[in-house]
Amino acid sequence: MEKIAVFPGSFDPFTKGHESIVRRLLPLFDKIIVAIGVNSHKQYFFPLEKRKQWIEQTFKGDVRVSVDNFTGLTIDYCHKMNAKYIIRGLRTTTDLEFEKAIAQMNKSMADDIETLFILPTPELSAINSTIIRDIVRNGGDASRFVPEGINLKL
Amino acid sequence: MEKIAVFPGSFDPFTKGHESIVRRLLPLFDKIIVAIGVNSHKQYFFPLEKRKQWIEQTFKGDVRVSVDNFTGLTIDYCHKMNAKYIIRGLRTTTDLEFEKAIAQMNKSMADDIETLFILPTPELSAINSTIIRDIVRNGGDASRFVPEGINLKL
Amino acid sequence: MEKIAVFPGSFDPFTKGHESIVRRLLPLFDKIIVAIGVNSHKQYFFPLEKRKQWIEQTFKGDVRVSVDNFTGLTIDYCHKMNAKYIIRGLRTTTDLEFEKAIAQMNKSMADDIETLFILPTPELSAINSTIIRDIVRNGGDASRFVPEGINLKL
């Protein structure tokens, strides 16, 4: 059976930290779907199309990585895509506690899906989408925090 | 003197975790008031009347538990109700830090009121109202996380 | 039924923080037993008799507080003393995680016993028996951190 993982997030924007997670876990799976979750009641900073395009260009040429967007529960999306694994990066202890609640409630609703966590390498561990948006909003240059070739200018 | 405790919260919605806290602490008090705090500048997901009714039906028949709503400071409400104890559940270290600031500032403003904390049992420790709202919003079934007989469908 | 709480610890030494916990929770119980746990494979800094005597003199005249020592599991000791409550202070998030594991394993072995937590008041929240021992060991004066009248000099 094909081993498929979903890497869900808002990726607002996709960072070097996110890129590294995908590259490090690719050898373990047959396919990783980077899946942009869209909540109609949330505001995003970068347009969905931009976010999608940035991820696509980051992995272009690698057929094992696909990019998608979805609404609804992550576990429902996983079922639809035949994915048995959710992958998440874990930077801080604050992250851990929220991720733990989500992972445990997901596990209780969908026992067939496992969430795997990976820690960022040190030099990427400070990269945070919230702070990147703040830098861009204030006219700063955040290009060093995102994959090569992404132009964050609005 | 009667031992009265206030269990304040937004209970949006009231979960099995909240229910368990009340049941476990009931033997210690003569009366526990489940008190829904209402802030006029906050948006709630479930209507106040629904939230109140769900708590009432959970404890109906037990005269030691009452349900109420209040505006203003929790310590002012406690004084009004003659309650010397505030009870709170503590799930995570992030909870702890915010609860600590609130409890210590409350203690400094109202030295006659103590805040007691209780930890959830393991199987309830992942239950989180924020995530329940997210499940309901996305059409998922969160009934396993709330007391028997509560219908979360909007 | 009498409401009895056990406040277990090594109290090496008993601090102003411990004293405050007992005084703040006394109105809630008919009796609080300050119970010094003794593990034969652990080294203590202050002799058991000293530790016991310091606690006794702190609460002398108050018949609702008794001092005892015990070996074995805390829940077994509670059963023996007819205590339905364990009380614990909670200073830090590191404390929380260890206390949580212990409280949950205790609850799973002895469902009739509840553990209640209370947070120190701000001015007492930095007081830590480990650091007090370090101060004493290095010839410093730690008397401000322990109840009136306790002489920590070895």
Added chain:
Amino acid sequence: MEKIAVFPGSFDPFTKGHESIVRRLLPLFDKIIVAIGVNSHKQYFFPLEKRKQWIEQTFKGDVRVSVDNFTGLTIDYCHKMNAKYIIRGLRTTTDLEFEKAIAQMNKSMADDIETLFILPTPELSAINSTIIRDIVRNGGDASRFVPEGINLKL
């Protein structure tokens, strides 16, 4: 070279905790600039002019403390003011993780600026601007948490 530090924040409102940080670090610097960051997309509770005036009156007569407001990135503001140091208070572990991400991203964009942290004294460690706003909003008296002479009434 003059040693200049920037103490950035929203100071909504300025608390006794903030005041203490400035006073404790003043001997280390030639000048501390208390700098109110203004984000056009954020709502503040107290008007900027009030917040500025409260800080000014707290340190009036001390020429080493100045008060200012700024928009844009903190590191850009530091460069403009010739400040090589950012100072921040650290209350909780949740604070630490966000401060760490910000400090590390700042360091990566402006290697010539260092962020220094100081911990509150125990009796001030529970003071939190968010909770103060909540107290004021609910008609409570929060004057004990702010410097002498500040009238928080709206």
Added chain:
Amino acid sequence: MEKIAVFPGSFDPFTKGHESIVRRLLPLFDKIIVAIGVNSHKQYFFPLEKRKQWIEQTFKGDVRVSVDNFTGLTIDYCHKMNAKYIIRGLRTTTDLEFEKAIAQMNKSMADDIETLFILPTPELSAINSTIIRDIVRNGGDASRFVPEGINLKL
């Protein structure tokens, strides 16, 4: 290429929590090696032979799980066994910080090996080998915390 993971630990003793980690991750790997690390300068509570036998009997009949012991660095052991993955359970934020330092230093010494983390299911999240040893030492019954058929009596 065969996907091999090492699950290192002292397993003193192996718990239901450990068992669950192996079972949940087995579908992802061709082989999981439960590897008991032996440090000559550390004291263990249960004899190595017992610990090994308990793990073997837990997974007997499943050829994808093997049990081994090793001395030296975990990454050196992984290289020897051709394992590209280390798996670790993550219970608490305190765990996270130590695991993070180890995982990042391992990654810096052996870039070809990834550490994956998985969170316990709620009902297993309180299980802790340290506390189990404490229960056994005090004559308590900890059998509910270890896999079926393990007799912890010394």
Added chain:
Amino acid sequence: MEKIAVFPGSFDPFTKGHESIVRRLLPLFDKIIVAIGVNSHKQYFFPLEKRKQWIEQTFKGDVRVSVDNFTGLTIDYCHKMNAKYIIRGLRTTTDLEFEKAIAQMNKSMADDIETLFILPTPELSAINSTIIRDIVRNGGDASRFVPEGINLKL
């Protein structure tokens, strides 16, 4: 008045993380004393003379950095050396909580001494003396984690 800081620790061994802290804070002080605390009841891994020599060679030629060792309380040592500042690195939230207790108890015993904290740069944030000792003990090569020219081989 000369601004003198003490950087206390066991430095067992001194790491690149420690080195970076000294270099980043040097511009703020006239003198930084790297002070090896010696507790007679503690075992160290590397001999005191080695640890001292490694720090000296790291900063040789820079007269603003001196190396010393001391017994007794850090605040007493600061008083003796006329140092008004203690500097400490802060890596994790677990660190924070212990450092907080120590800093607050120090402040309460010696109000004239301030403790300043600095966070490691990302690429150094995983470096941990405990883990380095473990690597050396197991025959690994930890030279990348210590300053240039230090030979950790025993």
